[in-house]
Amino acid sequence: MPPRINLPPVTRILLIALTLQSVLSAAIRYRQWSADSEIVIPYLNLIPQLSLIYPWTFLTTTLVESNVFTYGIAGFTIYYGGRYLERAWSSRELAKFLLVVSLVPNALCFATLILFFSFTRNEHWTLTTIAGTIPLQISFLVAFSQLVPAHTVTLFRGLLSLRVPRFPLLYIGLVTLLALTPILTAASLFLAVYGFLTSWTYLRFYKTVFPDLDSSNQPQSLRGDSSDTFAFHEFFPAPAKPFVAAFGSAVFDALVAVRVCAPFAADGYHHHQQGQQQQEHRGVPGGARAEAERRRALALKALDQRLQAATAHSGGSRGGQASSTPPPATVSQPAPAATGPTVQTQPAPVTAQTAMSSQPGQMLGETSYNPDHEHEKGGA
Template sequence: MLSSSSPPQPLQTGGSSFYAGFTRLCKGLAVVLVGGYVSLQIFPSILPYVALIPSRTIPFAWNLITAGYVEQSILGVAISTVGLLLFGKYLEPLWGSKEFLKFIIVVNLLTSICVFVTAIALYYITRQESYLYTPFSGFHGVLSGFLVGIKQILPDQELSLFILKIKAKWMPTLVALISVATSFFTVDSVSYLPTLLFGIYMSWTYLRYFQRRLETSLKGDPSDDFSFSSFFPEFLRPLLDPIASLFHWVFCGRISDSSADTRSDTLDGSPMPGSDSVDAIRRRERGARALEQRLAAEKLSAMGKLEGTSHEGAAENV
């Protein structure tokens, strides 16, 4: 069994195990993504009604909800579908189906609101009408949010992406850096970059301050390993920590208030089981156990299929 001291095993993205273990919820959401893309190809005139176009959001406010589930390209729907199925089979068992769906809905909505406000602000600053009429849509905001979830649960887990291996805690930062870098060389970067960056930020905000944890009655994750500065290299953290302290004030002093409530609820002044580093360690151990169980189940399933095939071959030879 994996422990906090044992070396992490890489999450494989290839092989037969990649196609096993997808949940019903993820399969259903994948159908929604594929169905949205197909509908858009058959009826292209519905794009202004389902995508987020800032100039039309006031009368069509439902675009803030629908935009996150509509892909405009075959590459986008392929990446979104595979990413949803892949990350969902690891996150949904740990969070629960209800919380997993809530995470997707909340992050999609908050990301769309942030993109809308940013587009309006950029228009008034630059007076470029392209910000008002660009159709924003896609599931990539939530996909980047899944990376934040993996960072929270298994920060030291190695993600094996073909020949590249990288720790999960750096994946959101790496994706953000690559997206910003490529935006200087692509014309349509405005259509995906705000959604992706706000997806990372809003996912962290939700998980940091508002997600209710299954193992305790508390909300959020106040551990230092999931702070805002943890997304950046160590040498930048002294500069970022003062900025990060503003987040505590923005969210109504939730951290200081919850800390005071926690101290008043304890008898001997010791930290409660759901606080800071203790809770972070427990969450990682729980995630590691769930991951090991899933990998073991997939291995047994593959071995069972292999044995069944060998038995059938032996019977035919007899």
């Protein structure tokens, strides 16, 4: 029997929908192909001038690829990225995330093309097809930047090392180059930029996060991620970070002033000094296990100290009694050692970063962990 592919439900549905819709699109294009005109499918893809009567295209167009090359990249991204995030977050949270990063970038791209048409009066903008998994792909890269911000991906056998937060901007640059070729449409660049901004905004301010077991005085619903490692300027190279940080702070203060965004709490779960540690524990699979192992190690250490103190006290008491009472004639046996192993012989607790690096090849290739995100190898 062939090995069974174990895929979470949402990832499985995405792959099935991507395959069916892409095959259907290819069949329609093949049947209606003409050398004199460009074929558009307004009831499957989102086309500003034709798709308003088909509102479902704002969602379905995300899972339609027009050629084998983009379909292969989309399938690879969804298979590995969707499976990883679904197991890290839950199926419900991944479904909500995918809904947001599909609808919002498509709607913003639709509005942008209409705006360009109103300025230029060129119908090419309103007949441009908005389709493809580009918003999902860059959103997955942003999500990985949140979960493993300190990891470095080594490519080409060490010739190039890049931190995970560098990949979204590199992806946008790659999409920009491919948009100049027939592989991608002119709307692809807008989809990449809007997907990047939408996914970061959702994860930064709105996504529901797992509760912190160490804190008892926290709100019932926790949303967003205020850690410094997930700030907007962390996606940019070091020379541009001060300018991007200043601009981002000004925009955030303006949004808080008009009550579009809520200011982050100064303490509790979103404390900036503990942002990176909390992010690793709640976002990375194995974080709960690492916390349990840490507590178990502390408990074993306390128990070992108590056993040693009790043994020493018992030995002192027997020594005092021996001074007044003659020892028995039988040969004394050595005192039994503590039944449990001491804390020095316990296995090292599994940390969140160890859990992430134990299977690096499944998701990010060859990775390494370097918490000092200010010093980057290879200009990353």
